[in-house]
Amino acid sequence: xxxxxxxxxxxxxxxxxxxxxxxxxxxxxxxxxxxxxxxxxxxxxxxxxxxxxxxxxxxxxxxxxxxxxxxxxxxxxxxxxxxxxxxxxxxxxxxxxxxxxxxxxxxxxxxxxxxxxxxxxxxxxxxxxxxxxxxxxxxxxxxxxxxxxxxxxxxxxxxxxxxxxxxxxxxxxxxxxxxxxxxxxxxxxxxxxxxxxxx
Amino acid sequence: xxxxxxxxxxxxxxxxxxxxxxxxxxxxxxxxxxxxxxxxxxxxxxxxxxxxxxxxxxxxxxxxxxxxxxxxxxxxxxxxxxxxxxxxxxxxxxxxxxxxxxxxxxxxxxxxxxxxxxxxxxxxxxxxxxxxxxxxxxxxxxxxxxxxxxxxxxxxxxxxxxxxxxxxxxxxxxxxxxxxxxxxxxxxxxxxxxxxxxx
Ligand SMILES: [Zn+2]
Ligand SMILES: [Zn+2]
Numbered sequence: 001x002x003x004x005x006x007x008x009x010x011x012x013x014x015x016x017x018x019x020x021x022x023x024x025x026x027x028x029x030x031x032x033x034x035x036x037x038x039x040x041x042x043x044x045x046x047x048x049x050x051x052x053x054x055x056x057x058x059x060x061x062x063x064x065x066x067x068x069x070x071x072x073x074x075x076x077x078x079x080x081x082x083x084x085x086x087x088x089x090x091x092x093x094x095x096x097x098x099x100x101x102x103x104x105x106x107x108x109x110x111x112x113x114x115x116x117x118x119x120x121x122x123x124x125x126x127x128x129x130x131x132x133x134x135x136x137x138x139x140x141x142x143x144x145x146x147x148x149x150x151x152x153x154x155x156x157x158x159x160x161x162x163x164x165x166x167x168x169x170x171x172x173x174x175x176x177x178x179x180x181x182x183x184x185x186x187x188x189x190x191x192x193x194x195x196x197x198x199x
Numbered sequence: 200x201x202x203x204x205x206x207x208x209x210x211x212x213x214x215x216x217x218x219x220x221x222x223x224x225x226x227x228x229x230x231x232x233x234x235x236x237x238x239x240x241x242x243x244x245x246x247x248x249x250x251x252x253x254x255x256x257x258x259x260x261x262x263x264x265x266x267x268x269x270x271x272x273x274x275x276x277x278x279x280x281x282x283x284x285x286x287x288x289x290x291x292x293x294x295x296x297x298x299x300x301x302x303x304x305x306x307x308x309x310x311x312x313x314x315x316x317x318x319x320x321x322x323x324x325x326x327x328x329x330x331x332x333x334x335x336x337x338x339x340x341x342x343x344x345x346x347x348x349x350x351x352x353x354x355x356x357x358x359x360x361x362x363x364x365x366x367x368x369x370x371x372x373x374x375x376x377x378x379x380x381x382x383x384x385x386x387x388x389x390x391x392x393x394x395x396x397x398x
Contacts, residue, residue, distance in 0.1 A: 004292055007250050007265040014243045018228040020220070029217040030250075031289050034263050037251045044213045045247035048232070051206050052240040055233055064233050066206040090230050093203055 008034070060131070062107030062124060064089050072096075072104060079103040083131065084141040085157060087111055087150060095143060103141075106131070111149040112156055123153070125160060132166055139167040146173065146187075207233070259330070261306030261323060263288050271295075271303060278302045282330065283340040284356060286310055286349060294342060302340075305330070310348040311355055322352070324359060331365055338366040345372070345386075 004012060008030060016026035033041035051066055058070030065071055072078055072092075082103030086092050092105050108123040110116075120126065131137065140161060144150035158168050173191040175181065181189060203211060207229065215225035232240035250265055257269030264270055271277055271291075281302030285291050291304050307322040309315075319325065330336065339360060343349035357367050372390040374380065380388060 005264060005270045007246060008254070008263070011243075011246045011250050014239070014246055017239060019231050020224040020227060025219040027292065028219060028289070031287075031292075032218050033247070033251070034254055034288065037254060040213070040216060041247060041251040044210075045244050045251050047206060047210045047213055048240060048244035048247065051210050051229075052232070052236045052244055055207070055236060064207070065204060071204045088230075089233065090227070093226065093230075 004030075057109075058107075061105045062089075062109055063092055063105060077102075080135045081138045082141065083128070083135075083137050083139075084143050085128070085154075086143050087145055087153075091143060091145070101141075103139075104135075108144075108153065111144070111147075111153040113149060120156070120160070125157065128157070129160070129164075132161070132164060137166055139169060142168065142170045144170075203229075256308075257306075260304045261288075261308055262291055262304060276301075279334045280337045281340065282327070282334075282336050282338075283342050284327070284353075285342050286344055286352075290342060290344070300340075302338075303334075307343075307352065310343070310346075310352040312348060319355070319359070324356065327356075328359070328363075331360070331363060336365055338368060341367065341369045343369075 004027070012023070012026045012030050015021055015029055016023045018026075021029065033044065054066045055064050056066075056068075057064055058073055060073045061070060063070045063072055079102050082101075083106050084095060084101055084103060085106045085108065086095065087108050087110065089107055092107055095101050095105075106124065106128045108125075110118050110123060112118055112120070112123065128140075132140070140157070142154040142157060144154045154170065161168055172195065173188065174195055175184065175188065175192045203226070211222070211225045211229045214220055214228055215222050217225075220228065232243065253265045254263050255265075255267075256263055257272055259272045260269060262269045262271055278301050281300075282305050283291075283294060283300055283302060284305045284307065285294065286307050286309065288306055291306055294300050294304075305323065305327045307324075309317050309322060311317055311319070311322065327339075331339070339356070341353040341356060343353045353369065360367055371394065372387065373394055374383065374387065374391045
């Protein structure tokens, strides 16, 4: 016998598979749920089951949403002329939190990787090309991560779009608002220096 | 619009109420679940619903378990002569991980607190007294936390048990196995020094 038993133990093991939760924090989370079974655990289980059942990738942009069509593609107020290409739904959420982008998205769901057999087809790049034609897109913003794989993928997309009369941009690199130089990696500081502006 | 919508947003809000998970890590956890809806999210939701539905406090010791009686009170191999008093199910789990204790438990579910109107009744202390008689208990181990409230509660229980012919003990205080002195608080070091043994 070693701590919690049976279904409680299984629940802790499942919780420990979530990012940021190890065995210890999974145990604490389950304990909190056990203490608040009616107020927290039951509603959480219900909402999780609903989302697991009803969440779908949007056929247009790849965003994940619940209950039919993606809110962004369905919103009449969102500009159709601009597509922001992101690696992941997490990046789409981050862009939306910023609140500055009013266009639509294309979620790649990953980056090009020969090792993992992820090619342009897997990232929906033919679908992106079709959208550019169909939606009369004038600008594609490549908001990929500043990793080697992200930038390789960005360059591939930029090359593919060349000659199609669409403006290709990427997010500016620089010092984050409130960012302390001391905590930034050297690459960010160099990029910010190269892109320096008149004060 | 600010990031995820509707039910996904509600799920993130519920997850963020778990200890150790803020809004950011709740978002990452939900995203991971969305990516693994069949392999992780659906089984997690199902197990959580089962536990929420079936978990019960043991009427004897206060341990929480699923599906009827508490495994510890039901185990014929556990000694009935020793009761270990703990504040919380988390502490019971910690004791069981240690694996050294072969007796039974009494889970207080808290500590004495005038402010929160938690008295001996709320902690099941009359039930503990009844068990000591009924189960022929020879030793009560007070494994309460080394906080002011925990120690106040331990002293109250010790006084209540006085004159009932039961041995009252508490866990030894000292340096944890593998503990570096530099990282220990002064109280622990002082207690370990006072309880020093021949080398
Ligand atoms: Zn969409
Ligand atoms: Zn029990």
